[in-house]
Amino acid sequence: MDPAARIGSRQAAGFNLIGVAAIVLLLGITVAVSVGEMSIPIGTSLQVMSNRLLGTGYEVGRIQDGIIWEYRLSRALFAAVLGAGLAVTGAVLQTLLRNPLAEPYVLGLSAGASSGAVAIAILGLGAGAISLSGGAFIGALLALAVVAALASASGGSAERVILAGIVVSQLFNAVTSYIVATAANAEQARGVMFWLLGNLSGVRWTDLALAAPVVLVACGMCLLHARALDAFAFGPDAAMALGIRIARVRAVLFGCTAAMVAVLVSITGTVGFIGLVVPHAARFLAGPGHARLLPATIMLGAILTVVADILSRILVPQQTLPIGVVTALFGAPAFAAILCRARRAS
Amino acid sequence: MTIAARNVGWSAGGRMVLDGVTLEAAPGQVLGLIGPNGSGKSSLLRLLAGLRRVASGVVTLDGRNIDRCPRGALARRVAMVEQQAATEAPVTVLDVVRLGRVPHRGLFSSWNAPDGALVDQVLCHVGLHALRHRLWHTLSGGERQRAQIARALAQHPQELLLDEPTNHLDVQHQLEILALIRRLPVTTVVALHDLNLAAMFCDNLVLLQNGRVRTAGAPADVLTRQRLLEVFGVSAHLGISPHHGRLHIQFLPPQPR
Ligand SMILES: Nc1ncnc2c1ncn2[C@@H]1O[C@H](COP(=O)(O)OP(=O)(O)OP(=O)(O)O)[C@@H](O)[C@H]1O
Ligand SMILES: [Mg+2]
Numbered sequence: 001m002d003p004a005a006r007i008g009s010r011q012a013a014g015f016n017l018i019g020v021a022a023i024v025l026l027l028g029i030t031v032a033v034s035v036g037e038m039s040i041p042i043g044t045s046l047q048v049m050s051n052r053l054l055g056t057g058y059e060v061g062r063i064q065d066g067i068i069w070e071y072r073l074s075r076a077l078f079a080a081v082l083g084a085g086l087a088v089t090g091a092v093l094q095t096l097l098r099n100p101l102a103e104p105y106v107l108g109l110s111a112g113a114s115s116g117a118v119a120i121a122i123l124g125l126g127a128g129a130i131s132l133s134g135g136a137f138i139g140a141l142l143a144l145a146v147v148a149a150l151a152s153a154s155g156g157s158a159e160r161v162i163l164a165g166i167v168v169s170q171l172f173n174a175v176t177s178y179i180v181a182t183a184a185n186a187e188q189a190r191g192v193m194f195w196l197l198g199n200l201s202g203v204r205w206t207d208l209a210l211a212a213p214v215v216l217v218a219c220g221m222c223l224l225h226a227r228a229l230d231a232f233a234f235g236p237d238a239a240m241a242l243g244i245r246i247a248r249v250r251a252v253l254f255g256c257t258a259a260m261v262a263v264l265v266s267i268t269g270t271v272g273f274i275g276l277v278v279p280h281a282a283r284f285l286a287g288p289g290h291a292r293l294l295p296a297t298i299m300l301g302a303i304l305t306v307v308a309d310i311l312s313r314i315l316v317p318q319q320t321l322p323i324g325v326v327t328a329l330f331g332a333p334a335f336a337a338i339l340c341r342a343r344r345a346s
Numbered sequence: 347m348t349i350a351a352r353n354v355g356w357s358a359g360g361r362m363v364l365d366g367v368t369l370e371a372a373p374g375q376v377l378g379l380i381g382p383n384g385s386g387k388s389s390l391l392r393l394l395a396g397l398r399r400v401a402s403g404v405v406t407l408d409g410r411n412i413d414r415c416p417r418g419a420l421a422r423r424v425a426m427v428e429q430q431a432a433t434e435a436p437v438t439v440l441d442v443v444r445l446g447r448v449p450h451r452g453l454f455s456s457w458n459a460p461d462g463a464l465v466d467q468v469l470c471h472v473g474l475h476a477l478r479h480r481l482w483h484t485l486s487g488g489e490r491q492r493a494q495i496a497r498a499l500a501q502h503p504q505e506l507l508l509d510e511p512t513n514h515l516d517v518q519h520q521l522e523i524l525a526l527i528r529r530l531p532v533t534t535v536v537a538l539h540d541l542n543l544a545a546m547f548c549d550n551l552v553l554l555q556n557g558r559v560r561t562a563g564a565p566a567d568v569l570t571r572q573r574l575l576e577v578f579g580v581s582a583h584l585g586i587s588p589h590h591g592r593l594h595i596q597f598l599p600p601q602p603r
Contacts, residue, residue: 095435098434099434100434224453227448227451227453230441230445230448231445231448233433233435233437233441233442233445234431234432234433234442234445235431235432235433237392237397237428238428238431240396240397240417241395241397241421241424241425241426242421242445242446242448242449242501243417243418243419243420243421243422243448243449244417244448245417283436287436288435288436288437288441289441
C-alpha cells in the first residue's frame, strides 16, 4: 500500500472507532436511564427518548416518562459530559505539564471548589444569594488564580506549576477541614462529605445547559490544538522551535480546561481518576498523536463515566453511592494495571 | 545573506553568559562553534534559533531582526537540534521525524504524500529507516540523536543549527552525518567538541571562550598550537594530513606535574 492510502485507511479506521464508541455511549445512556430504584424496560426507555427527542407518539406511562425525562436522562447526559471534560483535561495537562500524573485537579481547582462550597453551605457566606455551586465555582477560580500567580512568580516551568498546585491544594483542603471541623454539625458534615466525594444525584437539565456548552467549546479548542500539543513532546523549547507560539497555546489551553473543570467541579464535586486514568488508557488504544488521542479520550471518558454512574446506582441495593467512590474503586486498580502493562511493554 | 549575530549579549542567573558576540554564517557553508565546556556554544545557538531573546545586540535572518519574524515562518526556515532531547510520551521514531513537518502543515490540512516521501528520505539519510517503528525510549543515545537530526532535516530548513550532533554517534555515523550536512544545500552552524571533525568538515570556525569570540576564520588559522594551549590547556601537534588534505591535530597527554 502506498503511504497516502495507508494514512487514508488509518483515518477511516479512526472514524470507525469513533462511530463504534458513539454507539456504545448511546447504549450506555439507554441503560443508565433504565436502571435505578424503579427499573424501566429498555424498550420503554427508548420509546420515551424517541417521543421526547424525535417527536414520535409511542404510548408510555406518565410516571416512567417523568422519571426518565426529569431525572435520569439529564443525569446520564451530564455524566457523559463530565467524563469527556475531565478526561480531555487530563490528557491536555499531562502533555502541557509533561507529567503523566497530571490530572484535572492538579491546578488546585477541586480544593478551591470544596472550600468555596463549605464556605457557602456551612458558614452561610453570601447569605443565601450564592448557591453551593456558585460558591464552589468562585472557590475554584480563586485557587486557580493563586496557583497561576505562584507558578509565574517562581519561574513558570512545568514542575513549578505542579508544585504550586500541590501547595495551594493543601492550603485550601486545610481551610475546608477547618471549617467542617469547627463549624459544621453532623448532618452538614455528612452533606458536605457527600458533595466532596463527587455526586450526580442533584443534576438537572439546568446544570447540563450550563456545563455542556462550556465542555463542548473547550473540547473543540483542545482538538484545534492537537498538532501543537504533539509538538510539546520534547518540551516547550522544542515546541517553540517547531513554530508553536507556546505562551499563547498554554494560555488558551489552561484557560479552557480550567473553565471546564471549574464548572464541572462546582456542580458535582470531585470525581477522581477519570482524568488520570482515561488518557493513559486512550493512549494505549490510539497512540500518542493528539489528533487521535483526544477524540479517543473524550469518547472513552464519556462512556466510562456513564458506566460508573450506572454502577453507583446498582452496586449497593436501595442506595446510591457517590460516583467519585465508584471511579476511585475501579480507577485505582485500572491505573495499577496500566502501569504494569506499560512496564512490560518497555 | 543568512543568519548572523551582531554584538550579541545574553545573561542568565545574574551572570553574563555571552558578551559582544558577532558571527555570520555564509550561505550554504558549515560554520563550526568550538570552545571549552560552559563557553556559551549552546546559549549562542539558542539565541540564533530565536528560542531566547538577546539582552543586547541583534540576531538577524536575511538582515531582518529575528525577534520580528513570526514563529511559524521561522520554524519553516531554521531547524535546531539541541544537545539533548527527552520525552515521556510513547512516541516512535516516525512520530518524532514527522514533528518536523508541523511548521509546514496548515491547521486542517492532512498528512500528504510529499510529506511522507520527505520523511522516508530523511530516515534513510540518517540510517533509521529500519527502526522507524521503534519507541523513543528503546533507542540508544546515538539513535535518538540521529532521530532528532532527521526531524530537523524533515523541517526542510535553509538554516540548520546543531548542538553537538555527533557526541553520541559511533565513528561511522559521525563521519556520515557530518558529510551529509556538508553535502546538503543548507547553511549550518554546528557546535562541536571534536576539533578534528571541526577541521575536517567546517568551512569556518568560531572559537568561543568565556562567552566571547576568541578568534574566527578558517580552521587552519583558528586552530594553532598556541591557542589550543591557552584556551583548552592542552598541548598538541598540528599538521596538514597527507590523507585528506585538511588540518589534523594530534593531542599529547598532559605533562605530569
Ligand atoms: N539558564 C541558565 N541559567 C544560569 N546559567 C546558565 C543558563 N544557561 C547557561 N548558563 C551558563 O552559561 C554558561 C554557558 O553555557 P552553555 O550551555 O552555553 O555552554 P556550552 O558552551 O554549550 O557548554 P558545553 O560544552 O558543556 O555544552 C555556563 O557556564 C552555564 O552554566
Ligand atoms: Mg552545550
